[in-house]
């Protein structure tokens with residue numbers, strides 16, 4: 001098993017909600033990145049978790065920046081560090097809204113220009129900071145405060161959008177698999193150029209499940225095939241272990257949707273849409289892994 | 294009907310009654326409750342609007358612009374960074390002569406992140422060609438939102454209107470709210486330059502130096518014409534529904550030796566300060582500016598003037614103080630207070646009036662060690 005460093009860069013007793021998996025994600029990201037790291041952070045739940053001035057919950061510099069601007073700001077920061085011959089890791093730590101919605105232009109530009117940085121999108125599938133409105137990453141059928149009847153549209157596939165930029169490294173991860181996440185961050189930071197890691201981060205108040213089920217919820221996302229763990233290194237796709245198993249024999253989707261209040265009363269059509277999307281994705285990734293497409 | 298509502302809910306209730314064809318919005322604290330409430334109305338069928346949950350504020354205003362130019366009634370709401378992020382389109386809406394109504398829940402700007410009340414956000418949109426009005430109670434937020442549609446859509450105005458309410462200190466507090474039966478108070482929108490495929494025109498093409506300034510002047514002409522439209526709308530509103538406001542809300546100003554000028558919820562707080570001072574025999578009055586654009590003619594001659602600015606123009610001064618100084622030739626005591634939600638009590642306000650030093654500027658809370 002991977003040796004996880006004992007050093008903590010995210011202090012205890014933050015203002016995160018009980019059972020918040022996104023802070024778990026950050027904890028492992030920072031353990032993998034180490035002290036020579038700067039976080040660039042757009043508005044998101046984590047900007048609240050970092051604490052109120054003059055305090056900070058993070059033991060690396062955190063540069064807070066406007067909601068739409070993180071990747072562009074990181075471009076400038078990385079260029080300046082590299083110009084000064086510094087290898088400091090520049091990591092954008094952004095939510096799904098800051099990534100797939102308002103931040104997508106800056107993200108696309110930074111990837112196209114080959115910025116040397118790591119972009120981490122922790123995906124709680126809604127705007128957590130402002131109280132759980134829908135985002136482009138909210139899945140079909142999920143109730144949020146701006147989709148009280150369930151979201152009619154499909155979750156935006158940011159991975160395929162990022163893939164179209166052909167970065168040297170991109171991966172998905174999930175808070176329930178911290179070792180996998182740790183390895184992926186470590187690998188990403190060993191590669192020069194733009195890297196992207198998309199981490200599913202279940203959120204008890206937003207998804208409406210009991211706080212103690214936060215790890216279980218992440219595992220269920222993977223085991224039902226609703227979330228696929230994969231890596232794409234220099235164009236080569238690898239589906240990771242837990243998702244391999246799920247592709248052979250997925251758990252019924254109801255086991256994932258059932259415990260979540262946000263899917264209460266979801267229509268049959270919406271469930272079917274979720275299942276067929278998951279199957280299509282799994283198939284495409286398998287074909288990519290085989291090198292067929 | 295008499296109910297209890299927050300400032301945000303009052304705005305949403307007004308929007309529901311006015312029933313815009315298209316609403317495009319993006320959430321931001323402390324405006325969120327407005328968009329959430331509207332989403333709820335649309336989902337449960339109480340409001341028949343097309344609701345577009347866009348991916349950013351730039352797109353929110355752009356979507357409103359696209360809707361409005363077809364002749365549709367449109368609404369959006371935002372706050373702080375959202376307003377600034379749509380800045381380019383805010384200009385576009387006014388330049389395009391589109392009667393969009395927007396609620397802006399006033400909030401400070403980062404860094405550092407601050408979600409509390411300040412007016413610097415809307416002040417940065419001061420020169421865009423939008424009419425701006427600042428409210429101080431839940432009832433006023435509701436009434437003014439209704440009037441905003443009629444004023445914006447009036448054929449002599451056709452400019453967008455921004456209704457400003459203070460973050461949290463108005464957006465999130467509960468007060469009583471009397472809703473009205475609108476009747477024909479807001480006539481249907483007839484946009485003379487609406488897109489019409491039978492009469493094809495180019496909108497906003499390259500416009501040369503011999504023509505461009507004419508469009509700018511036309512904005513200003515309508516801004517000036519809006520004065521009487523605001524007056525007649527407020528008058529009709531008061532005749533129908535019994536509540537009147539005006540360009541400024543004056544409290545005990547007639548015989549006042551000193552007048553405190555402010556905007557938003559601090560202006561309501563100032564009225565309590567005036568009562569306190571009057572008890573001590575000090576003849577003070579409060580003038581709360583409601584309409585900031587077009588800026589009203591103020592009569593402050595012969596009195597001391599204290600201005601509270603919940604905003605600032607760095608390297609110059611308080612923005613409201615600047616307006617008062619230049620339009621009234623007054624030498625106000627300029628107080629900068631309430632930035633980023635800083636608490637300002639009526640006792641503090643009474644203190645500003647009593648300790649006034651005309652011509653000087655005072656930053657509330659700033660001491661030599663700050």
Ligand SMILES: Cc1ncc(C[n+]2csc(CCOP(=O)(O)OP(=O)(O)O)c2C)c(N)n1
Nearest residue numbers: 043044045067095096097098127128129321
């Ligand atoms: C220009 C602008 N618009 C809106 C906001 C308000 N806002 C702050 S965080 C946020 C949602 C963030 O969602 P996401 O990126 O998914 O992160 P999460 O809060 O879920 O962690 C919003 C809408 C803002 N700060 N700036």
Ligand code: SF4
Nearest residue numbers: 016017020045128203
């Ligand atoms: S809302 Fe969700 S993501 Fe945000 S702090 Fe709470 S648990 Fe974490």
Ligand SMILES: [Mg+2]
Nearest residue numbers: 095096126128
């Ligand atoms: Mg999110």
